[in-house]
Amino acid sequence: MSMNTIVCARCTQSNLSALRFCVGCGLPLGAAIADSGAGSDALGTYEAPEPADPDTFRLIRNMVVRSGFESSPSGHGWRMVVPLPLDRRQAVYIGHAGTDTEGRAILSIVSVCGPANDRDLRILLKLNARSVEGHFAIRVLRGEEYFVVIHNLAAVSAPEIDAAGLVRRIAEAADGLEDRISRGRDVY
Numbered sequence: 001m002s003m004n005t006i007v008c009a010r011c012t013q014s015n016l017s018a019l020r021f022c023v024g025c026g027l028p029l030g031a032a033i034a035d036s037g038a039g040s041d042a043l044g045t046y047e048a049p050e051p052a053d054p055d056t057f058r059l060i061r062n063m064v065v066r067s068g069f070e071s072s073p074s075g076h077g078w079r080m081v082v083p084l085p086l087d088r089r090q091a092v093y094i095g096h097a098g099t100d101t102e103g104r105a106i107l108s109i110v111s112v113c114g115p116a117n118d119r120d121l122r123i124l125l126k127l128n129a130r131s132v133e134g135h136f137a138i139r140v141l142r143g144e145e146y147f148v149v150i151h152n153l154a155a156v157s158a159p160e161i162d163a164a165g166l167v168r169r170i171a172e173a174a175d176g177l178e179d180r181i182s183r184g185r186d187v188y
Contacts, residue, residue: 066163082171090171105155111174116145
C-alpha cells in the first residue's frame with residue numbers, strides 16, 4: 001500500500017497527505033509556497049534619504065555598475081543576478097536602508113535564501129559567529145518569514161568597496177543556504 005505525501009513549501013518536510021499541518025514547522029499544508037518573486041521586497045520599506053545625505057542613489061548605481069553583474073531597477077533599489085557554479089544563479093538586491101544612530105545613510109545588500117524554518121535557526125546563529133561579510137537574518141516578505149543574507153554599510157564607504165567581490169560573496173552565502181534548505185532547487 002503506497003502512502004501519499006505532500007512536501008511542506010517552507011521546511012521541505014514530507015508529510016502524510018491526510019495531515020492539515022506540517023509536522024516539521026506547523027505551516028498549514030498547501031497554504032504557502034516558496035515565492036520566487038519575494039526577493040523584490042527584500043530591501044524592506046523605503047525610507048527616503050535626508051537632504052544632507054550623500055547622493056545615495058548615485059552611490060548605489062555606481063556600485064551596481066562596478067559589480068559588473070546583470071542588473072535592473074527593482075523597487076527602490078537594484079537587482080543584480082550573480083552567476084554561480086553548477087549553472088546556479090542568485091539575485092542580490094542593493095538599496096537605501098535608512099540611517100544609523102549617528103544619522104549616516106546606510107546602504108543594504110540583501111539576498112533571499114528561502115522560507116524560514118525553526119530547524120535551521122541554531123545553524124544560522126553559529127554561521128553568523130564566523131561571518132566576516134554579511135549575516136543571516138529573517139525578513140518578512142509578502143507575509144511570510146524568509147532567511148536572507150544581509151550586509152549593511154555606510155553610504156560614504158561605498159566608493160572604496162570591492163563591489164563585485166562583496167556582491168559575489170553575499171550571493172554565494174545565500175545560495176549555499178538556499179541549496180541546503182530547498183534540497184538543490186535554485187529559486188532565488
